[in-house]
Amino acid sequence: MLGAATILAACTSTAKSGASKVGTDSEPLECPFAALGPLSEVHWLGVVRGTDSRVSVPGPADVRVVGLAKLRAGGATAIVGASQRDFQPATPSRLPETLAQFMPKSAKWVRSESFDREVTGGTYDGAFYFDPGTDRVYFDTTNPSTAASSDP
Template sequence: MTVLAACTSTAKSTDGHGVRTDSEPLERRFAALGPLSHAHWLGVVLGTESRVSVPGPADVRVVGFAQLRAGSVAAIAGASKRGFQPATPSQLPKKLVRFMPKGARWVRSESFDLRVTGGRYSGAFYFDRGADWVYFDTTNPSVVSSSGP
């Protein structure tokens, strides 16, 4: 599975606790966000805690934070008619809690989520206008050709 191969952990791109810090895999999947920096994210195979293991394709949750270029969130949320509303990210993995931007005021638009995912996978994207952060929580993200700027 392409997603699994692209999201498995490598020593060179982690912080020593399994948290990924490379942004290139994210930029390819979330092209509508533009260049990313200060990334901290996880690629977690779902269902691995189960006692029953079923062979076959696995779902991968890709979740984390990254910083966009200055002014990007204002351009994304302000220039569109996508109905961004205040929202709070949920189900934040414990390994990522320390990377949550302090004082962030998150907004989200289901319409924008669909633009990024192209309807090919599930995902939610929360933005903080104050410091241009994005929190993403996706399942099986793939490169979507229509998600480009």
């Protein structure tokens, strides 16, 4: 629970500062995304949804955590190679403009809804795209929580 509070606190402060500040600290992502293994070269945003409207409703806010990271050598191949996961070619959508510069230019992204469910445990929305050629992952999640994540 503490891990979820940390990531949401980090995301909220990023969002309040204009949502254009790209985070490079991997620590807030390590617990919710433990199934990915160690992360490096991290670039992510935490965006509080609904803060751009004129009318706001008091109460909890949804936080979109989106970004890219490099996995350990061979990490993407190991994840994608698991036969029960059925990875298929897919292109990440809704990429924030501030993260576009960090996307690998010739990436061949794949995604598995089965893997998405494995990581999120069905408790939050999340999509994970992998490029085995560069060992990169692109993640797009809402309210990621530690409790649902799997160990590597």
